[in-house]
Amino acid sequence: MALADYPSSPPTLQASCHSVLETVGNTPMITLEMEDFPHLQIYSKLEALNPTGSVKARGACFILNKESDNGRINQQTTIIESSSGNIGLDLAAYCKKLSLKFICVVDQLITPYNNMLIQQYGATIEQVHHPDKNGGYLLNRIARVKELMGEIDNSYWVNQYGNVLNANGYYHTLGREICAEVDHLDYAFLGVSSGGTITGISRRLKESFPQIQVIAVDIVGSVIFGDRPRKRYIPGIGSSMVPSIIQHACIDDFIRIKETDTILGCIELIRRHQLFLGGSSGSVFAAIKNYFTQYPNPRPLYVLVLFPDGGEKYVDTVYNERWCKDTFGEDFAYPPL
């Protein structure tokens, strides 16, 4: 197979955006061939190519714009959210651009990378130190958000787990984009954490492709689909509470992936497909393989997969074999090169 020709002369630059943040969306969609499943036509949407590096740019941007338009947010509003991950980064960037104050409530498990970036974007970090009754930090982070809401006049809690605008953002942006890019889909595999992406996209996909099967991908130890809570190490997928917005999602089935399979999924994506992606991408990739091994279906099938972020944030974990062994046991190993 030949690579596409690189254009011999560069196109004339035409600046159409005044900020990189305006380039959100219209991410590339590429097809993947899976050797073991030649009947699957996989369409993968590369959300790491959003300006802040993840799918969450869409939700953050949509919520802030909508709430500004309807007057719930103004120039004096303090935005508050509980996040140690991508939505924290995205809100920090968009709040900076819009000159809004942003307080990001995190816990001590936040990575140095995210901590640095959220602060460089100009947000205030508020750290929760004590674990909650479940042994995690989520409940205490949310309790701190509520305290701050009480203390600060004109504050706005983004509340990605319960804010229908979060899901609406994905319905109107990513969902619409995907439906314009493909003529037919049989399946969609979507990772779940706050439930925003799956709720928005599944509703939009069902409108254009009523027969599509939407498969939610969760991680062992996440309670979203009823598993017992257990310590999880890879962020971005799973949750220690059931997100309320997910009740509006159109989910046909779910599959739960082990974190070791997430890692093997990431390694296969980089080695076979040259895709350097985050943990939740490895999870959905592993989910496709597990699902079609469990339910073989030899007819040609068109499958959408969403890859939410890139691998850079995971170099000390998923992409560090020593960390993998220390975390999951000495028997764990990457496949031989």
Ligand SMILES: Cc1ncc(COP(=O)(O)O)c(C=O)c1O
């Ligand atoms: C890397 C990554 N993948 C997947 C998701 C899941 O998306 P959602 O929270 O919309 O369910 C998130 C959410 O934070 C994420 O950061």
